[in-house]
Amino acid sequence: MDRLIVIKGAGDLATGIAHRLFRSGFQIIMTELAQPTVIRRTVSFAEAVFNGVAVVEGVTAVKTEINKAVQIVNEGKIAVVIDESATVVELCKPWGVVDAILAKRNLGTQLGDAPVVIGVGPGFTAGVDVHAVVETKRGHYLGQVITHGQALPDTGIPGEIDGYTQERILRAPGKGIFQSLCRITQQVEAGEIVAQVNGLPVRATISGVLRGLLRDGLTVTPGLKVGDIDPRCVPEHCYAISDKARSVGGGVMEALFMLGGWPEEPCFETHRSVANQVAAINQ
Numbered sequence: 001m002d003r004l005i006v007i008k009g010a011g012d013l014a015t016g017i018a019h020r021l022f023r024s025g026f027q028i029i030m031t032e033l034a035q036p037t038v039i040r041r042t043v044s045f046a047e048a049v050f051n052g053v054a055v056v057e058g059v060t061a062v063k064t065e066i067n068k069a070v071q072i073v074n075e076g077k078i079a080v081v082i083d084e085s086a087t088v089v090e091l092c093k094p095w096g097v098v099d100a101i102l103a104k105r106n107l108g109t110q111l112g113d114a115p116v117v118i119g120v121g122p123g124f125t126a127g128v129d130v131h132a133v134v135e136t137k138r139g140h141y142l143g144q145v146i147t148h149g150q151a152l153p154d155t156g157i158p159g160e161i162d163g164y165t166q167e168r169i170l171r172a173p174g175k176g177i178f179q180s181l182c183r184i185t186q187q188v189e190a191g192e193i194v195a196q197v198n199g200l201p202v203r204a205t206i207s208g209v210l211r212g213l214l215r216d217g218l219t220v221t222p223g224l225k226v227g228d229i230d231p232r233c234v235p236e237h238c239y240a241i242s243d244k245a246r247s248v249g250g251g252v253m254e255a256l257f258m259l260g261g262w263p264e265e266p267c268f269e270t271h272r273s274v275a276n277q278v279a280a281i282n283q
Contacts, residue, residue, distance in 0.1 A: 016245020
């Protein structure tokens with residue numbers, strides 16, 4: 001499998017990367033936790049962990065066992081495996097590894113993991129633990145491929161949407177079990193209770209559409225991000241990969257081609273297969 005990529009993480013940003021690479025002819029295996037705390041669930045392949053299957057903008061990801069991941073890939077789908085330590089990397093010997101966990105630190109990715117190893121966001125050093133880093137901070141350098149050094153440091157401040165940054169993020173008021181009282185795509189008003197943690201209310205800080213909300217039943221800790229309000233109030237955005245994820249995905253693709261070269265002839269059949277799937281989706 002000359003263009004197999006393992007992506008660590010399957011949240012919305014990792015999904016944007018996977019979606020762009022898949023549509024460009026790459027074969028994708030994604031790793032996740034047993035209980036991922038993903039917010040933008042409608043555009044995250046991590047949802048396959050809970051549902052068995054996740055479809056984002058016409059591309060299908062399937063939860064599977066590690067030893068069956070290649071089979072799913074050969075069926076023209078993205079494979080999602082519960083594999084916190086990314087043992088699938090050693091098993092499948094991918095051409096590329098993309099660490100898109102967004103932990104703000106390196107949790108174990110190494111240069112020797114694959115011929116091309118890419119770190120997404122801060123926490124990696126190009127030339128030391130990865131071959132390249134892709135910038136994730138919104139602004140002038142978003143999506144930039146860094147071949148020497150690091151991405152810009154994490155500020156802890158979410159990207160601005162219609163003038164709002166911190167205000168659009170919902171956070172857990174305490175430790176306990178999360179329970180939603182609203183749904184993704186629902187319009188809420190500032191001050192409205194949209195969820196609770198062991199009876200403690202989670203209130204909307206601004207008015208807008210719930211673009212993301214944690215899955216019910218997960219255990220949270222104080223301050224954990226549990227929701228995302230979009231003040232633009234366009235429900236359709238909840239089902240669309242974000243501009244940030246698309247940009248970062250483009251940066252990852254650039255890095256793969258720049259460092260690993262263009263696909264060799266055996267991969268052309270994969271490109272034709274994916275092109276046929278895309279054509280069928282668009283009919």
